[in-house]
Amino acid sequence: xxxxxxxxxxxxxxxxxxxxxxxxxxxxxxxxxxxxxxxxxxxxxxxxxxxxxxxxxxxxxxxxxxxxxxxxxxxxxxxxxxxxxxxxxxxxxxxxxxxxxxxxxxxxxxxxxxxxxxxxxxxxxxxxxxxxxxxxxxxxxxxxxxxxxxxxxxxxxxxxxxxxxxxxxxxxxxxxxxxxxxxxxxxxxxxxxxxxxxxxxxxxxxxxxxxxxxxxxxxx
Amino acid sequence: xxxxxxxxxxxxxxxxxxxxxxxxxxxxxxxxxxxxxxxxxxxxxxxxxxxxxxxxxxxxxxxxxxxxxxxxxxxxxxxxxxxxxxxxxxxxxxxxxxxxxxxxxxxxxxxxxxxxxxxxxxxxxxxxxxxxxxxxxxxxxxxxxxxxxxxxxxxxxxxxxxxxxxxxxxxxxxxxxxxxxxxxxxxxxxxxxxxxxxxxxxxxxxxxxxxxxxxxxxxx
DNA sequence: TTCTTTTTTTAGGTTTACCTAAAAATATTT
DNA sequence: AAATATTTTTAGGTAAACCTAAAAAAAGAA
Ligand SMILES: [Mn+2]
Ligand SMILES: [Mn+2]
Ligand SMILES: [Mn+2]
Ligand SMILES: [Mn+2]
Numbered sequence: 162x163x164x165x166x167x168x169x170x171x172x173x174x175x176x177x178x179x180x181x182x183x184x185x186x187x188x189x190x191x192x193x194x195x196x197x198x199x200x201x202x203x204x205x206x207x208x209x210x211x212x213x214x215x216x217x218x219x220x221x222x223x224x225x226x227x228x229x230x231x232x233x234x235x236x237x238x239x240x241x242x243x244x245x246x247x248x249x250x251x252x253x254x255x256x257x258x259x260x261x262x263x264x265x266x267x268x269x270x271x272x273x274x275x276x277x278x279x280x281x282x283x284x285x286x287x288x289x290x291x292x293x294x295x296x297x298x299x300x301x302x303x304x305x306x307x308x309x310x311x312x313x314x315x316x317x318x319x320x321x322x323x324x325x326x327x328x329x330x331x332x333x334x335x336x337x338x339x340x341x342x343x344x345x346x347x348x349x350x351x352x353x354x355x356x357x358x359x360x361x362x363x364x365x366x367x368x369x370x371x372x373x374x375x376x377x378x379x380x381x
Numbered sequence: 382x383x384x385x386x387x388x389x390x391x392x393x394x395x396x397x398x399x400x401x402x403x404x405x406x407x408x409x410x411x412x413x414x415x416x417x418x419x420x421x422x423x424x425x426x427x428x429x430x431x432x433x434x435x436x437x438x439x440x441x442x443x444x445x446x447x448x449x450x451x452x453x454x455x456x457x458x459x460x461x462x463x464x465x466x467x468x469x470x471x472x473x474x475x476x477x478x479x480x481x482x483x484x485x486x487x488x489x490x491x492x493x494x495x496x497x498x499x500x501x502x503x504x505x506x507x508x509x510x511x512x513x514x515x516x517x518x519x520x521x522x523x524x525x526x527x528x529x530x531x532x533x534x535x536x537x538x539x540x541x542x543x544x545x546x547x548x549x550x551x552x553x554x555x556x557x558x559x560x561x562x563x564x565x566x567x568x569x570x571x572x573x574x575x576x577x578x579x580x581x582x583x584x585x586x587x588x589x590x591x592x593x594x595x596x597x598x599x600x601x
Numbered sequence: 602t603t604c605t606t607t608t609t610t611t612a613g614g615t616t617t618a619c620c621t622a623a624a625a626a627t628a629t630t631t
Numbered sequence: 632a633a634a635t636a637t638t639t640t641t642a643g644g645t646a647a648a649c650c651t652a653a654a655a656a657a658a659g660a661a
Binding site: 247250251252253257260261264265268269270272273276277279280 | 467470471472473477480481484485488489490492493496497499500
């Protein structure tokens, strides 16, 4: 596999993530994701097309080629292994690992990453509960569901919060919920769609419908 | 401390190392060290002078300012901590660590490096025996002498190898010499400046002039 | 000292990855 | 269907970090 620039890698990874939801990715979506301008995205799409990492016809949106997908998975593997290292070995807290891994992921030595994987004991998920692709780029596809759709007494891990406001973070902090928190729904109430949730062996507590809609989990 | 580009950091570090020997560094020396062209060096020297990292008057050579020295020491700290990590935790061999550390050293999170240092148990030297600057940029200057200057029958410990090639590593491994090895020179031969060396109570063996010049020891 | 060689700088060009503004294509309303 | 709005691309420009070739300065020899 060839080596790609930091910028190319960031684009490839962003397309990979966006196409999980949309199938095909648009110029504006990607510009927004990468905090860049649509014109810059078009420039890069032309380049990645020439490198055969991308299917792209002008005005038609784009998606990764199978080669592009392979590249994306190695970058995601690096990112998540470093996140695991930072959290597990260096005792970073869950919200600090991403920013640093965003840089470490671009150090492209295959040997480094495979040895790191071994050193860490071949972890299967990162500190946010997202699966780590293996040496061959194989990744467990676990689908995220909103907490509202989680059946009672099914252990799950929080993997995504769709609202980024100070208000929801404040509430989540108060309820001791963060990305990576393992929890179970104990009971659902039809009257207001609120639910009782339990984290580990702590006492159960209530979550409103509005909050539950914004918390996404993976069944473990 | 501000953040500098990968390129700026590579220049700063190279100047630091070159000025240990020369005091003042020239354009050609630096171009040669960084495998770049003299015109590129001049461009960068102007930039680093504006940023006050460098003392530089055209045609007069250059040396780092005290701020430049501080920056150099943090880059060297990162480099050597990563080398230690690679060797000690990921079981990289001696000659493989440098190339990877050359990239890892540019990830500039202070917290990352200080936590890594702690995780590694605050190592004092890297796998080549070079001292690791502490959090404040303080670096030990231990008086090391080349094996060529070690008097006969003086017990000493190997603390540094100045050549980092695979070839010297191969030879050192064959002779069972590594950083920390305790040895004594038993006899020196004026004809070819070779010497007989003994490790502990093992039988003495021969070391060539070329090898002895690259092995640095501290008298114990 | 004057000539010659070497070193260093300047001038001008390239590539990558950005940008803004305008044009073109596509999508949405009326 | 035509008008309007939005999205995307093109055109042209900038800054960083390189480059080559030529000019200028410094160093070394005659
Ligand atoms: Mn990144
Ligand atoms: Mn993650
Ligand atoms: Mn480097
Ligand atoms: Mn080293």
